[in-house]
Amino acid sequence: MNFGYSQKVETLRQRVSAFMHEHIVPRHGQWLDEVHAGHFPASFMEELKTKAKSEGLWNLFLPHLKTDEPGTALTNLEYAPLAEIMGRISWAPEVFNCNAPDTGNMELLHMFATPAQREQWLAPLLEGTIRSAFAMTEPDVPSSDATNITTSIRRDGDDYVINGRKWFITNAAHPNCKIFIVMGKTNPDAETHQQQSMILVPAETPGVKVIRNIPVMNHISPEGHCEMTFTNVRVPATNLLGEEGSGFALAQARLGPGRIHHCMRSIGAAELALELMIARSQERKTFGKYLHQHGTIGEWIAKSRIEIDQARLLVLKTAWLIDEVGAKAARKEISMIKALVPQLHTTVCDRAMQVFGAMGLSPDTPLADHWTWGRALRYADGPDEVHLQAIARMELAQSKETLGAAAAYLTVPPRD
Template identity: 55%
Template sequence: MDFALSPLAQGRLAELHEFMDAHVYPAEPVYQRWRAEAGHGSHDVPPVVEDLKAEARRRGLWNLFLPDVGGLSVSDYAPLAELTGRSPVLAPQALNCSAPDTGNMEVLHMFGTPEQRSRWLEPLLDGRIRSSFAMTEPDVASSDAANIATSIVRDGGDYVINGRKWWISGAADPRCAVFIVMGRTDPDAPPHRRQSMILVPRDTPGVEVVRALPVFGYQDQEGHCEVRFTDVRVPAGSLIAGEGDGYMIAQARLGPGRVHHCMRAIGMAERALELMVRRAAERVAFGGPLSGQGVVQQQIAESRLAIEQARLLVLKTAWLIDTHGAKAARTEIAAIKVAAPRAAVEVIDRAIQVHGGAGVSDDVPLALMYAHARAMRIFDGPDEVHLRSLARREIARHA
């Protein structure tokens, strides 16, 4: 395996380092102050976000996640995704590389009709709108996609959608213009052919954003929402691919997307470790700096081990996707979704501990990063589902 970056990726990475130092990190307190003044329940977009997007685009740091657009392989993009993870709220969005838009753009790029691409993919790639992916439901265990109960019923030249979703990221953002909704088109089909995906404009009658759910008390600007679809009618041409293709589409969007998520988690862990080491060197207790205490040294060393192990596994996965395709990397794709968030949670937790009371405050980004990393162990499939998949493949391999 060769993890060397292409010349294009090396240039983009150097440019991104400069962009982060000169623009993103200084924008973090500006963003937080604006949101605090706007109020806890506000989902308006701080103006500094558009400033960052304009600067990123000027530097050529735009849509880097999509190989056919950004010119980077999955392996090339991985270290850039890691770097954006150091500022998970601002950096991915500044580069037009934030979820759920990235996955939705990949879906439209791979499976969208020319009309669907023109109406939705082009403005998404241009950063003029945002989108949501509506799969998870409150009334069923959505970790098993076969349970999805939202109905998508053909009625003449239309489809009619009824159902209730939640944890729909981005749905409260005023820029959200479209949902990709997953639901049942044929309840009697085999389990993996029951589901379909369909495009639903945000302003369609019957679409109701009920509430935005906080994560560990944090109310993200874009919102993670409960959404109700009541007799929502869209033209039949809104269906993505064909009836029964929902599960296939979901699997296709997961491979590169998991690499992006996991590398951003590693970026959070790296920043947490950096903050931990600085705090340990500056803080004096019991006659010397904390960095001189054996227990703190062990926390630092364990954190470095966890980060390096997780990073190598994710890079291996990216290399497999590039060289053999996502199907050949299924085991690794499941593995990184467990390993990377787990490592990030462990490292951030140690950093919080070394910071003491400051670690759970908003004076440092650790508490917010912990909320993001801990939630990753649930969204996009909980750890238990991926461990189940890993165990089944390992058992089958030795059978």
Template identity: 60%
Template structure:
């Protein structure tokens, strides 16, 4: 198990570092100025993002998340995704590595027909359109996808969709042209075979994007939407893979997406720690810099420990996916571990950074409040902490005892 950066990853790392420092960080002020001017109900992308996308393409920093496109392993990508997490609102999209498009592109790459790939995957890979993934519902506990109530019933050559979804990230962005919708096609089948996934263009009659939900009062540029599907009719060839495969597709999609979020969370925590260290060296209280206060030093040390621990676990999970595939039991357990560890770690580090910044920490003068809001929400999306902890515990309880464990538990 070797986590050393490969020569290929090191080259990408150097080029991405330069791109971030020379172009992305300087663009943040323009990005937020545009959004402030337009207001929270405007979901058009700030033009600076499209400018950055062109630069990233020219530098070969494009679609890094998808091994079939970039040639990078998951471990190699982890070391790059962390860098983009330093500027989570801009850098992932600038390199075409932003959720939910990454998960949707992986899904289409794995399960779409040739026609579906040509129509939807190719423009997504080119960064010409955006997409959304419609699974979560307000009326049921969607942490168990078997609960989903949206119906997708066959009617001749079509499927007719009825239901309500929410927290559908990306659907408010006017560039969002396609939804991957999960719903029930056969309520009489076995529990894991009742669900299917269908491609639904956003301009299909009956698709009603009702609102975008704020996170801690903050509106994401792409929106987190509540959508009603009212007798939405799409051709049967829009079905992904085959009827009853929705649950399996969801598991295949969510595994990589979860670890990608964790990779970026480590970068976000690194930014928070950098801001904390800078702040405490400049701020004086009670006659000396905050950096000389014992409680502040402890906060810095704890943050470094937690970041490095999370990074090692994330790299182990990525390495295991590379070696065994993301559907292996060991990989799934490790992804559950890092998904329950990374968001909490990021929240801890960001919270400490907010504390040493005082009032500034909860303002928009520094990015800490936005970082905290996102990573606190991350403890819910792509499976809440409790679901991942359940997976970890179930694996541990089912594990065969080692010789040592057997020896020390004998009565």
């Protein structure tokens, strides 16, 4: 394993950083003003997207781009440090067409869409002219186990008819969201993991309704984390993504890269929080000493550096594994970073907020928004507890291969 940045990646890091500092960071205040005034997307977003595309900083996340598709085909390991830089500003990934949930949806379409589906939906997503949403989570069942979903996808002649209720559907309030990938059950009587299917539902289809944009930690995200209903929604059978009964497998294929992308961006948010904490601790005095001269805050700085670097290395290892053996074989490491990194994200942001005092709770720094999203990530793509259980199961299964080997290290031999 070699996680050193190649010259190619180092050059891209410098270019993405320069773009952020020149075009994105100076616009953050304007973005906040416009969004809080109800103007979304921000007036300058398309201008920045066009500029990023012209500079070759586009679709950096997708490793298997075809020659006629726009973007820069990078491995997960190559993409990780670039996503980290983007993660410093919440809306920056969209500028590079690397924003969730579109990245996961493009991965799905890239792997499983028919030629007609690719032309109709993947092509404009790759160009950044539309947005998309992934509708899986439901309010009435514990959706951390996707086999529990109850939305019905029923075959009716040449169509499918969809009925169900979803919530926390990211992007559903975005005015450019044109397509939903909906997960539901086509055959409730099939084997547990073959009951589900995915289907493409255009946003303007009759029966699709956004009920509300749910606040997250009392914050409203302009792109939306929405509650929705699908009432007798009828779409052509050709809108099925993959095959009937493949929905669970498709979801796992989508969530692997999606989870690691979240973690990459969280490392960037934590890194920014540490930088702000250090800067504040060197300019502010209490009781006659700079803040960093107080033992507690010096310890926070040191612990944050250790924890960020630990987490980054595990994320890079996971990215390398996905590149080498695929997301399925790297599922333990994916669960490990998903359980670890959001905790790191909120911990470092919390320390930085404390160093800033009351200012850390205000919009005068990005810390409160970063903390809020870090807390939400402990649910997104599976709650911590589910990932921890998955890791434990895999560890126990692996231990069976060497069962009894550890007994040799016991001072007292095990009893029969």
